[in-house]
Amino acid sequence: MTEAGASAREWPLWEVFVRARRGLSHGHVGSLHAPDAAMALRNARDLYTRRQEGVSIWVVPAEAISASSPDEKDAFFDPAADKVYRHPTFYSVPDGVEHL
Amino acid sequence: MYGDHSGTPEQVWSHDAYADDGDADFLALIQADGRVEPRDAMPNAYRASLVRQIAQHAHSEIIGMQPEGNWISRAPSLKRKAILMAKVQDEAGHGLYLYAAAETLGVDRSELLDKLHTGRHKYSSIFNYPTLTWADMGAIGWLVDGAAIVNQVPITRCSYGPYARAMVRICKEESFHQRQGFEILHTLSNGSPAQHAMAQDAVDRWWWPSLMMFGPPDDASPNSERSMRWGIKRFSNDELRQRFVDMTVPQAQALGLTLPDPELAYDDTTGHWRTGAIDFTELFEVIAGNGPCNAARMAHRRGAHERGQWVRDAAAAYADKHRSATATGAVA
Ligand SMILES: [Fe+2]
Numbered sequence A: 001m002t003e004a005g006a007s008a009r010e011w012p013l014w015e016v017f018v019r020a021r022r023g024l025s026h027g028h029v030g031s032l033h034a035p036d037a038a039m040a041l042r043n044a045r046d047l048y049t050r051r052q053e054g055v056s057i058w059v060v061p062a063e064a065i066s067a068s069s070p071d072e073k074d075a076f077f078d079p080a081a082d083k084v085y086r087h088p089t090f091y092s093v094p095d096g097v098e099h100l
Numbered sequence B: 001m002y003g004d005h006s007g008t009p010e011q012v013w014s015h016d017a018y019a020d021d022g023d024a025d026f027l028a029l030i031q032a033d034g035r036v037e038p039r040d041a042m043p044n045a046y047r048a049s050l051v052r053q054i055a056q057h058a059h060s061e062i063i064g065m066q067p068e069g070n071w072i073s074r075a076p077s078l079k080r081k082a083i084l085m086a087k088v089q090d091e092a093g094h095g096l097y098l099y100a101a102a103e104t105l106g107v108d109r110s111e112l113l114d115k116l117h118t119g120r121h122k123y124s125s126i127f128n129y130p131t132l133t134w135a136d137m138g139a140i141g142w143l144v145d146g147a148a149i150v151n152q153v154p155i156t157r158c159s160y161g162p163y164a165r166a167m168v169r170i171c172k173e174e175s176f177h178q179r180q181g182f183e184i185l186h187t188l189s190n191g192s193p194a195q196h197a198m199a200q201d202a203v204d205r206w207w208w209p210s211l212m213m214f215g216p217p218d219d220a221s222p223n224s225e226r227s228m229r230w231g232i233k234r235f236s237n238d239e240l241r242q243r244f245v246d247m248t249v250p251q252a253q254a255l256g257l258t259l260p261d262p263e264l265a266y267d268d269t270t271g272h273w274r275t276g277a278i279d280f281t282e283l284f285e286v287i288a289g290n291g292p293c294n295a296a297r298m299a300h301r302r303g304a305h306e307r308g309q310w311v312r313d314a315a316a317a318y319a320d321k322h323r324s325a326t327a328t329g330a331v332a
């Protein structure tokens, strides 16, 4: 059974990103525990690419990720909400004008 | 805190908040069939109920490695052995995806394993039956993985994002599991009379337990209603069981094997296959710990965990040593 000491030493958590094939960026696929980066990569290969789902893997310590807060999501993303002119559909183009 | 892993463990097991059904934002999201993500506010009971369900699911995946692991060394050919190893390895992977999904709710994997090892968490009762012959590998793949697929496909649309995403990955892998089982039985069924009898015997033993994998009948399933309301569950136990029966009966015919239910009959008016009454007293006995293999499964699981301790310690010590060497500028 897990003693207090052993569970306190649980391996750190890593987030795993996989490039599915050349030409695509790495995408988040999940997470895993591993004692260090080398083992995290090996575990990620065994866990997330058993069927050739990737050609490249990144592992990132979960604690190294800074995330925006869901509580302030409205305020945080608000500045983009009233800027419809950033989209091409905002502009009217006279009939017959092409390639614009 | 960080990324997806910032739940609040102290909230998870507190019971006083169980009456809490969620604030307006949460309910609006659920009603719009949106997805809840790890750092969103959610009712404690929603969090606790997901932790329980995902953990039980994860435990089932890893305990489920045992009945099949039992036959790896005795598979009848190198091909079958390689296939069975790949399947058992997949089940380990399924357990890990699910433990990771549970951890996004603020619990630690070690804590969940501890609950499994001390009997405070359950796993699927189907894995408390013994695997007596090679044909059981066929029956498990075809019926047990088949039932698991029917249960799991709707969870790919579960309201909790990480659980749904884990399930997408799992379901993709499960279809190979079911097919390899079907193929084992098909080969045996069309083999010698002794092989055919072995296949039939396995189906005879696994049919009823696989129907019980869908849980108690709807009128005896107290937690279902709330899980449905929260978008954790999409169909009732009986609906899923019926779906499985309707899919499986024609497959049994294709195998040339009979299902051990003299009352099984096609209902012309509804277009469904009707089974005889399911003896749920057996299920409840197995859940209560009195199944044929409960004690053996738990002893094996605990033993494997204890025997692996030195490996976990050694890997941690190696990582520590390496880290301090790097910190002091030494080149390894
Ligand atoms: Fe599985």
Ligand SMILES: [Fe+2]
Pocket: B091, B145, B148, B174, B177
């Ligand atoms: Fe499976």
